[in-house]
Amino acid sequence: MSDLEGLAKAALLAATKAGAEAADVVAVRGDGISMEIRNGALEQAERAEGTDLGLRVLVGRRQASVSISDTREAAIAAMAARAVAMAREAPEDPYCGLADPDQLARDWDLAALDLEDSGAAPEPAALAEAARAAEAAALAARGISQVSTAGADYSRTSIRLMASNGFSGGYTRTSHSVACVAIAGEGLAMERDYAVESRTHAEDMPTPEEVGALAAERTLARRGAKQPKTGAFPVLFDERVSLALIGHLLSAVNGAAIARGTSWAKALMGEQVLPEGFGLVEEPHRARVGGSKPFDGEGLPTATRPLVGDGVLLRWILDLANARKLGLQSTANAVRGTGGPPSPAAGNLRLTGPQTGRDSLLRDMGEGLLVTAMMGSSINPNTGDYSRGASGFWVRGGEIAEPVNECTIAGHLPAMLKTLRAADDARAHLSRVIPSLLVEGLTVAGG
Incomplete structure (x- = not known):
């Protein structure tokens, strides 16, 4: 099972079968790439992707939450059973509970929010080059002795919220970022500062050179x-x-x-x-x-x-x-x-x-x-x-x-x-x- 809506439905069904009187689930899928450069060479490269489920169940006025990253049907069933068992042992909370159906959001315009960059995810080589460009721009400023960090990142996160009160909704957001930390001086006279820029859409980002130059400018201003x-x-x-x-x-x-x-x-x-x-x-x-x-x-x-x-x-x-x-x-x-x-x-x-x-x-x-x-x-x-x-x-x-x-x-x-x-x-x-x-x-x- 791979789609978030299907996973959320499966978790709610498992909760009901396990004895929950009400439940909600949040399913999150994320993937991202992070590249860091030091002295022009690749220092660190990370790629992460995964899916997580968080299930909250209610039994009377008792609640419990369990999360897993194993999306197999058997794992979801075990999660639901564990959550219900925990809820039955939890202290009563007179204030817990889901929203009433008439309180729920019904219509929304995801297109108007424009949270997801429709372009292709950047290649790792492109992110590495962006980080390299930021580092080079900082080092080009007279007085900068080194760059401790120059990095570029991309992430895409999808979220689905579903509850037994009838709510179901989801959205996806993307993020592009470039960061640079520059250093001037040595020893006790060392000063550092940074610049970081992040946007949901790549076309809104400043250039990596601008980020590196700003980090250098801020660092040099701190000397003495x-x-x-x-x-x-x-x-x-x-x-x-x-x-x-x-x-x-x-x-x-x-x-x-x-x-x-x-x-x-x-x-x-x-x-x-x-x-x-x-x-x-x-x-x-x-x-x-x-x-x-x-x-x-x-x-x-x-x-x-x-x-x-x-x-x-x-x-x-x-x-x-x-x-x-x-x-x-x-x-x-x-x-x-x-x-x-x-x-x-x-x-x-x-x-x-x-x-x-x-x-x-x-x-x-x-x-x-x-x-x-x-x-x-x-x-x-x-x-x-x-x-x-x-x-x-x-x-x-x-x-x-x-x-x-x-x-x-x-x-x-x-x-x-x-x-x-x-x-x-x-x-x-x-x-x-x-x-x-x-x-x-x-x-x-x-x-």
Whole structure:
């Protein structure tokens, strides 16, 4: 048996025969090629392909999930029997269960999402050549001593979700990517930076040479980095890392955290979480964007809808189970892998609101820190206290002055988010369209 729909049907039938009262299954088939180049020679080549099944069964108010990669009929039957046996021993969960039939997505337009590149998969030799071109472009920049990684990848993933409540749907997405990490200097004076580009369609990709050159440019700009001074300064989160800041808000308004009571945002429904005029909008139907999808992991229809409007928090990010715990309706934010039951997560997002040029934000901040990379994380989920390691550039007189590293930025997330200002440099092809963000009054700890 090879087609995903047939595999999903077989798994549901096996679950019913094993004694499940309800069940859903996600079937995933993926294949991909990855090529890495070092010093012009092939360093690593990988080709992976496989099919995985994830079955969730429900017996009363008890549920269990089992996954396999063996698609033989006997293996599917054994999986179903094991899942049902596990469910019968599981503790009761009054909130688990499939969607009601009238909640399910019925019609969608896959062609409009345009998630699958109709062209032939690239040959391994072509990917190797792309990686080689990126490496050569980086090494061509004066001052670059080596390239630690230059790679090109292609993947194609097909997904089929089917449930005993009558839902059945699937889609395929492709991904092309090129990445390069360049190094300048040696020993303690060594600096590195990277560039990576990924698209669903090959024709939308920048050239490998552009990727390599950008990695080199970013690396060379970091030469001579030192610790900044300590004090309270404005911090500009570069577009490459600004998603991390918004990501902390997404974690705080995730329904699972709210239901557990472990979120600093648990009392902020209907309250100001961003400055007036700002919003966060989910856009699950943007064409040619990897995070787009016609339905969520429980078969509910996705739709463009605001999460934050005019700075005010409008809803939580919910799947069915956490919505039931909170006495609310699902927001069609369920995600589902083969390894377990659904859980809530945000998809494509766009930050909306007033924007200004990045150079204008630099001038307005006067002196402070431009963060281009972050590492480590100390976020208190209950209070929102925030501390992260960072590196980037010191801004003086409204202009980038010198590179800095080995510093820490700290603040209080609820207050930070209410002061942010946005640049106009967000990249529209990304799943999360978030520009550079300026935040006032953070503590910068350096030398």
